[in-house]
Amino acid sequence: MSFRSAPLTVPAPAEVKESLLDAEIRAAIDSQVAKYPAEWKQSAVMAALTLVQDWNGGWLSPDLMDAVATYLDMPPVAVYEVATFYNMYDLEPTAKHKVCVCNSISCLLNGSEELIAHVEKKYGLKPGQTSADGRFTFKEVECLGACRHAPAVLLGQTYHEGLTPEALDKLIEGLG
Amino acid sequence: MVDRQNTVCFRTLHLDQPWTLAAYRSVGGYAQWEKILRERPDPNDIINELKLSNLRGRGGAGFPTGLKWSFMPRSAPGQKYIVCNSDEGEPGTCKDRDILRYNPHQLVEGMAIAGYCIGATVGYNYIRGEFYEPMARFETAVREAYEAGLIGRDIAGTGIDFDLYVHAGAGAYICGEETALLESIEGKKGQPRYKPPFPAQVGLYGRPTTINNTESLASVPVILEKGGQWFLEQGLPNNGGPKLFSVTGHVEKPDNFEIPLGTPFKDLLALAGGVKGGRVLKAVIPGGSSTPVVPGEVMMGVTMDYDAIAKAGSMLGSGAVIVLAEGTDMVKVLANLAHFYAAESCGQCTPCREGTGWLSRVLHRLLHGQGRTEDLELLDSVAGHIGGRTICALGDAAAMPVQSFLKHYRHEFQHYIEHGRSLVEAA
Numbered sequence: 336m337s338f339r340s341a342p343l344t345v346p347a348p349a350e351v352k353e354s355l356l357d358a359e360i361r362a363a364i365d366s367q368v369a370k371y372p373a374e375w376k377q378s379a380v381m382a383a384l385t386l387v388q389d390w391n392g393g394w395l396s397p398d399l400m401d402a403v404a405t406y407l408d409m410p411p412v413a414v415y416e417v418a419t420f421y422n423m424y425d426l427e428p429t430a431k432h433k434v435c436v437c438n439s440i441s442c443l444l445n446g447s448e449e450l451i452a453h454v455e456k457k458y459g460l461k462p463g464q465t466s467a468d469g470r471f472t473f474k475e476v477e478c479l480g481a482c483r484h485a486p487a488v489l490l491g492q493t494y495h496e497g498l499t500p501e502a503l504d505k506l507i508e509g510l511g
Numbered sequence: 512m513v514d515r516q517n518t519v520c521f522r523t524l525h526l527d528q529p530w531t532l533a534a535y536r537s538v539g540g541y542a543q544w545e546k547i548l549r550e551r552p553d554p555n556d557i558i559n560e561l562k563l564s565n566l567r568g569r570g571g572a573g574f575p576t577g578l579k580w581s582f583m584p585r586s587a588p589g590q591k592y593i594v595c596n597s598d599e600g601e602p603g604t605c606k607d608r609d610i611l612r613y614n615p616h617q618l619v620e621g622m623a624i625a626g627y628c629i630g631a632t633v634g635y636n637y638i639r640g641e642f643y644e645p646m647a648r649f650e651t652a653v654r655e656a657y658e659a660g661l662i663g664r665d666i667a668g669t670g671i672d673f674d675l676y677v678h679a680g681a682g683a684y685i686c687g688e689e690t691a692l693l694e695s696i697e698g699k700k701g702q703p704r705y706k707p708p709f710p711a712q713v714g715l716y717g718r719p720t721t722i723n724n725t726e727s728l729a730s731v732p733v734i735l736e737k738g739g740q741w742f743l744e745q746g747l748p749n750n751g752g753p754k755l756f757s758v759t760g761h762v763e764k765p766d767n768f769e770i771p772l773g774t775p776f777k778d779l780l781a782l783a784g785g786v787k788g789g790r791v792l793k794a795v796i797p798g799g800s801s802t803p804v805v806p807g808e809v810m811m812g813v814t815m816d817y818d819a820i821a822k823a824g825s826m827l828g829s830g831a832v833i834v835l836a837e838g839t840d841m842v843k844v845l846a847n848l849a850h851f852y853a854a855e856s857c858g859q860c861t862p863c864r865e866g867t868g869w870l871s872r873v874l875h876r877l878l879h880g881q882g883r884t885e886d887l888e889l890l891d892s893v894a895g896h897i898g899g900r901t902i903c904a905l906g907d908a909a910a911m912p913v914q915s916f917l918k919h920y921r922h923e924f925q926h927y928i929e930h931g932r933s934l935v936e937a938a
Contacts, residue, residue, distance in 0.1 A: 340697070340717035370635075370676040372590075372716060377698035381681050385640070413699070420700040420857075422682030423640050435641075439602040440800055440833060441759040443847050477684060477854055478602040478800075479641055482759040482831070483766050492643035 342377050343413050347405045355402045360390050364406060376407045380417050383407060384424055393429040393472070422476065432471040432510045434503075435489040441482035446499070450486055451475060453500035458507075470510050513770050513778045516753050518745070519733045520606075520726055521769045523614045530648050532655040535616035541661055543735040544620045547627055548669050554585060554628040561731070563739030565751030570596055570687070570724030571799060571829045573817050576731075582711040584719055585630035592720040593625045594696070595636040595728050597645075598680050598687040602800035602851060603831030606755040606767050607725035611638065611645035614729065615652035621728035623662055623673050624735065629721050632672040636725075637692050640681040650677055684855035688903045689722040691857065702859045703903035726755055746772035750816040754830050758783040761790065761836035772816040779815055779832065790836040794919070798828025800848050801908030803915030804835075824915070840933045841920040845912060846874040852909035863906040866897040870913055877924065880931030887924055890917060 355361065364383045371378035383403045388395050395418055404414040418424045425433075436442075436450050451462075454473050458466050462475040481487035484496030490506060498506075515521075522538050523529035535541065547557075561577030568574045583591065595618065599607040610618060622634045638646045653675050656662045662673045678696050680686050686695045690704035693715045714720020730752065734742045743751040750772040756779060759765045763784025770779060776795070786792050792807035797815075803825040805813070813819050817827045835844065853871035858864045870893055873886055890913055898910035917924060926934035 340713070342698075370678070371696075375697065375716060378678075378696055380698040381640075381695070382679060385679065385681060407698075409698075416700050417698065420683065421640075421680070424681060438847070439851055440796075440844065440847055441603050441765075443844075444760045444833075444835070444839070476641075476682070477851055478600055478604075480599045480605050480608050480639065482603050482605045483757060485759060485765070489641055494641075494644070 342375050343410055344374070344376075344408050345404075345410050346408050352406050355406050356387065356390075356399075360386055361406070364403075368407070377409050377413065380407055380409065380414060381421065384414070384418055388424060392431055393433065394425040394427060425472075428465075429472040430465045430469055432491060433474055433489075434471050434507065435474045435476040435479075436503075437477070437479040437481070437485070437487045437489075438475045439478035439482075441478075442486040445485035447486035449500055450488070450498060450503055453503065454507075457504070471507060513774045513782065515768050515770060515782065516745075517769050519742075519753050519769060520610050520614060520617065520729045520755060521767075522733065523617070529613045530615055530652065532616060532652070532659060535614070539736060540616055540732070541620055543732045544623050544661065547624060548667055548671060551669075554630075557624065557628050557735065560739040561734060564734045564742035565739075565746070565749060566727060566730055566734060566742065567750070567817060568724055569726035569730070569754065569829070571601065571801075571826075573827060576723060576727050579711075579723070580625065580628050580721060582709070583629035583631075583721055584711070585628075587630075587719065590633065590716070590718050591629060591631040592715045592718060593622055593629060593631040593634040594689075594692065594715060594720055594722045595622055595634065595725055596687060596689065596692055596722055597636055597638040597642070597649075597725045598684075598692060599642075599725070600639055600684040600687055601829050601831060602848070603757060603759055603796065603833040604799050604829040605757045605759070606830065608642060608645050609767050610725050610729050610755075611642065611649050615645075615649040616656065617732055618649065618725060618729045619652050619656050619662070619675065621731040622675060624731050625721065625723065625728060626673045627671065629719075631721070632674065634673065634675045635678050635696055635715070636675070637678045637680060637686065637696060639686075640679050646677060646679060653677070683857075684851075685857045685903075685905060688905065691903065692722065693720065700857070702857045703905075705902055747814075747816050747818075749818060754815075756815065756830045756832055758832045758834065760834040761787040761839070762834045763787055770815070773819075774815050776810050776813050776815055776832075780834065783834070786834065786836050788836070790838065792834065793837045793839055794835045794841070796825075796831075796833040796835070796912075797823075798826045799831040800833065800851065801904075801911060802826040802828045803911050804841075804919060806919050807835075838935055840935050841916055841923045842874070842878055842927050842933065845916045846871070846878045848912045849874045849909070852905065856905060856909070860901040860906065862897045862900040863909065866893050866906070867909045869893050870897075870909065877927050880927070882924075882928035882931070884928060886928060887917060887921065890924075
């Protein structure tokens with residue numbers, strides 16, 4: 336396999352870009368683009384998708400991915416490839432809150448199964464599903480790198496560690 | 512009896528708000544970088560000091576850091592890069608997160624020194640996306656360093672440039688593989704590249720690049736301050752320095768411990784409070800989930816260094832010590848590990864993409880009482896056909912646990928096949 340290291344640039348006119356997303360998001364993407372060489376705007380695609388996903392309430396629609404592609408001068412398929420590859424992007428509607436329970440080895444040895452079974456039973460959810468009241472989406476995730484205070488849960492941008500089912504319940508009850 | 516040393520990566524840990532510039536300054540932080548700015552030493556002298564220290568890559572491969580830096584065509588024209596791998600995700604490993612949270616400035620200093628030595632004026636730290644708090648700490652440290660005139664363009668009028676940026680991941684274990692990480696910074700799927708060419712020749716954006724683990728880079732300022740010889744003497748020949756060990760699983764006090772390489776495992780286990788609930792030690796996965804499992808009685812006679820663990824049939828890896836107590840269902844543990852690799856295989860190489868899923872499915876049916884007589888042979892065969900047949904090491908990482916669990920605990924798997932349930936009581 337030959338090695339290719341060239342960006343897949345598909346330039347879009349500036350006036351088209353000015354109508355995309357919103358001004359604040361565009362400015363935030365611009366500050367990400369500035370980290371990389373001028374011809375490598377696509378290096379900002381991961382950060383741009385994260386920004387747009389958060390702005391959209393937790394998930395990415397095809398239209399939003401297309402907007403990111405146009406804004407970064409990328410072919411849409413290159414953006415879809417990235418959005419489908421990385422686990423933190425959600426391509427179906429989710430609740431505002433995501434309860435991500437780690438299921439990897441150190442957490443398994445310290446009770447993550449009980450946490451997962453508890454959420455499944457109490458809220459009737461399988462991983463990937465959103466609670467009936469629409470408050471949170473339940474996800475099982477691979478190692479969060481918080482193994483020393485297992486079991487760990489990522490809720491929004493915060494790690495909660497050493498959780499019991501009761502403690503997890505309290506967190507879920509406290510969600511707005 | 513060994514105690515935690517906290518002399519290198521954790522040297523600020525005892526301070527109030529150890530992540531601030533003031534705290535880092537108070538332990539001599541940035542003195543090495545300022546000395547370099549002042550004296551402009553020959554980068555080869557620094558690289559030789561690192562070689563003397565025997566610092567080996569802390570991400571898992573254990574490749575000597577000084578030697579890696581010496582591969583860079585430092586004087587070649589054009590842009591070169593230093594990249595830090597903070598994509599910590601090997602199950603059991605949680606050390607780099609604490610370096611980012613509690614001593615981020617030492618990593619900034621280490622990256623600046625690396626940039627000077629390899630001729631890179633730009634650095635990227637690739638931090639996994641879930642690490643919001645560690646990323647914020649590191650970004651604050653970078654901002655403080657810019658404001659203090661420690662990094663940037665024409666630093667303190669020396670003509671030396673060093674710009675440092677964070678690239679956030681978005682949930683993919685494979686991006687901890689160095690060439691997948693480079694692909695990811697380039698805005699693509701994180702699929703590993705063939706080597707050669709190696710990153711020192713063709714790396715980020717096709718330019719010469721060195722990629723080091725967080726702990727490796729954060730160790731550099733202290734090695735320069737105290738000398739390569741000092742660092743080497745903290746550990747063993749060929750195994751320089753203290754290292755961070757993440758001890759997790761069935762122990763009373765799981766934690767990260769900075770202790771000398773060569774420390775007896777039994778002392779490390781005692782530091783972590785011993786096996787949980789006073790149970791007997793059954794087995795240890797000594798270097799992160801992809802390293803072969805070692806029976807407890809063997810492990811109790813092993814020292815924690817690259818060579819001794821290799822002799823015991825496993826690897827020191829990232830220093831993630833996963834402790835399994837008596838009563839642990841090894842079939843369940845292996846099924847969990849196999850699930851992880853199946854979920855995280857990037858899908859590029861057929862043996863790994865198909866093989867990891869196959870292993871996971873066979874172990875799943877075994878665990879659920881539907882094992883078949885031929886399954887053990889099948890697991891051996893599938894694992895044997897992944898290892899060594901893929902572009903990157905994830906294939907081997909998926910195969911090694913299977914082979915080692917079957918070697919040491921075959922009877923437990925056999926019992927599941929014959930009786931449809933576990934040989935041991937649930938842990």
